[in-house]
Amino acid sequence: MITSKREFLDEKELLRACVKQDPRAQRTLYELYSPKMLTVCIRYVGDKERARDILHDGFITVFEKIESYNGTGSFEGWLRRIFVNTALMSLRKGDVLKFSDELSDVGRELSVESTVLGKISSQELLRLISQMPAGFRAVFNMYAIEGYSHQEIAKEFKISEGSSRSQLSRARVWLQERLEDIR
């Protein structure tokens, strides 16, 4: 399937060709990153059909804005940020992000055993994350997987940092309960 990858020696050359809107380069870039980015999209929106639409819109943005990637930081990080932003924009439009009030159990340590996550497949974990309530899912993805700070999350969703911490804590508990059920 990925036959055209050999036409480009390295990522820089591939990106240069994409800036010139070379269709072969665009397709190669798509084939390289679409599986990873589709996973990102599913994690955020929880629905494969919707994730597909976000992947479509995200790649359109990528190919139209690719000249703005200045080479600082990894290209995959730049790419991932575009897809996360596209997914968040879609969630905001759908008005599915509901954030509950701050809780007192923030910072509670999880009781889940370390071996549980070793036994579960990535596919099953993705399914569980997809089933999370939208607000939990968004904060959990941004903090635990993408590495955003609570300050950034609070700014992104226009909520307090405490509320962000509360969402994260609830999300972890929610996921832990599902993992315990699997065990």
Next chain:
Amino acid sequence: MDNREFDKRVRELMDGHLEMPDSSLWDSIATSLAQRKRARVLYMRRALIGTAAVAASLALIFFLDSGESTAPSQKAIIEKLAQEVNPIKTESKSEVTAQLLPEHKYEKTGVVVQEGVKESVKEPVKVSAQESIKEPVKVSAQEPVKEPIKVSTQEPARVPVQESVKETVKEPAKEVAPKSSPAKKSDDRSYLFENNYNRKSHRRGSTLLAVSTNISPSTASNSVSLMGLSQAQSGYIVSNVVSTIQKAYVPQEVISNTKFLMPISLGVQAQFPLTGKLSVATGLNYTLLFSHYDAISRDETRETQQTLHYIGVPLNLYYNLFNKESLRVYVSTGVAAEKGLYADYKVFESGVRRTYGQSIEGLQWSVNGGFGVEFQVNNSAGLYFDPSVAYYFDNNQPLSIRSSQPLQFKFELGFRFRL
């Protein structure tokens, strides 16, 4: 396990996961990219055509308007009026003139200045105009200057003014244009209105040359099924689509989201007066019709961009409803025959573009009716706007906005030049 460890394990699992998108997604992305690219190109092309048309029209207006004026200059007329205000007390003439022309500079106007009789002319007067001055200007108290002053375009001539008498000068010397007769007092006023007079006379009987652009706003789109003739919604449309997009390319597939973009025409037209109010016009126009077809089959997505090139000859009748000052309002009706020159196709398939074309058979006939407004920009040009309705007959032409929506609103904007 602490929270940090939990997050790390989840991150590792998710980073290693790859979810494969279905194969049709890339085609969809490639199609969207191609559409956006073409939209940008189309926008730029239209902007360039519009700018070029406006620039060419303005250039033509300035070119036609840069001819010699047959009337005396405005300042000469004001000089004359100033003389009339107080013909006896000529000493005050310069004051009146100064009031009318606060920044009056004689050297630049080409007007020979008559100083008051009690003052001697201290400096020669500079004159610049069409021909060199062969004789000095003689100023007499007995009679107005009858000989036109001959002046030169080459270089300003210094003309010594001879002061022959010490009586009141009744008529100041003035620049006389080659075609104008020596002034009588009553005739001078007519110069003020000469332009208007000329415009009216032009309107009544002159031949007009029009340069115009024509757009037809359209939101039309349709879905055409090509699954088989028996399932077709309209035999006409199907037969045309099949002849338009080559049959070999569309064996059995669904064409959906057919979009028609705004047609654009450029044209020239000559208008000949029949009576005072009625005129007939004919000319030549060039029209571009743009269409997009998204063809979706079981295995692939294909997008076809069709551009039809037409050249046409309109024949229109115009009837003036209102024709005063700088405004003309009229109604029009007519017929047009257009010959398709070429059908140009760009096919985008899986990100790969192919282009091909074919000739268009037959003629496209249409009738139209509307009204128009023309604003006189200057003596020789007018800006006009003609909204109209046109009906395009079924003449077995390729599928376009005209076959999908035969009744169309058109907006024509252009310049008319008087020959």
